[in-house]
Amino acid sequence: MTDREKAYKHLIDCEIHPSMQRIAIMQYLMTHHTHPTVDDVYKDLCPQLPTLSRTTVYNTLRMFSEKKAALMITIDDHRVCYDGNTEPHVHFYCKKCNKVYDMMDEEAPLNITKYIHGNLVEDTQLYYRGICSHCLEAEKQKAS
Numbered sequence: 001m002t003d004r005e006k007a008y009k010h011l012i013d014c015e016i017h018p019s020m021q022r023i024a025i026m027q028y029l030m031t032h033h034t035h036p037t038v039d040d041v042y043k044d045l046c047p048q049l050p051t052l053s054r055t056t057v058y059n060t061l062r063m064f065s066e067k068k069a070a071l072m073i074t075i076d077d078h079r080v081c082y083d084g085n086t087e088p089h090v091h092f093y094c095k096k097c098n099k100v101y102d103m104m105d106e107e108a109p110l111n112i113t114k115y116i117h118g119n120l121v122e123d124t125q126l127y128y129r130g131i132c133s134h135c136l137e138a139e140k141q142k143a144s
Contacts, residue, residue, distance in 0.1 A: 003027050014069040024049055025060050029070050029084030035091070035100035037081050073100060073127065091125075094132035101132060 001009075007027035011018040018026075028041055036044075042057045061082050065072035071083040075093050081100055083091075088108035092101045109124035131139075 003031050006030060010069060014064075014067045016063065016067055016069060021049060021052060021056060022060055024052075025057060026064065026069065026084070029064070029082055031084075033083075033085070033102065035073060035081040035083050037079070041082070071125070073125065075100070075127075075129075088124075091127035092132065093127055093129045094135055095129060096131050096135040099132065100127070103128070 004023060004027055007023050007030055008018050010030070011022060011026055016022060024045055025041060028045060029036070032044075034040070038054065038058045038061060041061065042052065042054045045057070046052055061070065061072070064070035065082070068086060071086055073081050073083060073091055075081065079098070083102075085102070090103040090106040090108050092103050093099075094101070106126075109126050113120070113122050115121070
């Protein structure tokens with residue numbers, strides 16, 4: 001199955017009408033594990049889809065998140081990124097290089113609906129914040 005076919009099937013499975021632009025955006029998320037922002041997706045897809053607008057990318061990614069086709073990771077008020085891998089997993093945000101990494105070996109919160117103290121929990125996310133090993137190594141090299 002090609003990446004495009006996988007993206008198409010994923011959209012159908014999530015009950016999303018698979019337009020050309022939606023398929024391209026989903027395929028991008030499924031093949032770029034860099035946790036892109038709206039601007040990243042827009043800039044990378046614009047050469048292939050000249051009619052694509054930033055608003056379309058924004059609205060599409062929001063819809064993907066609402067329909068559980070992708071994860072929306074809110075780092076802070078200024079940084080929101082997206083992940084095509086919707087399996088429960090932990091993320092790490094490096095506050096030096098601003099990259100988001102998957103931490104597949106860490107225990108992830110389960111994506112289950114349950115009540116806790118009378119509150120209905122519908123979604124859980126976990127990410128760590130700190131300095132990644134690449135930035136720590138660069139600092140170490142700079143200091144020596």
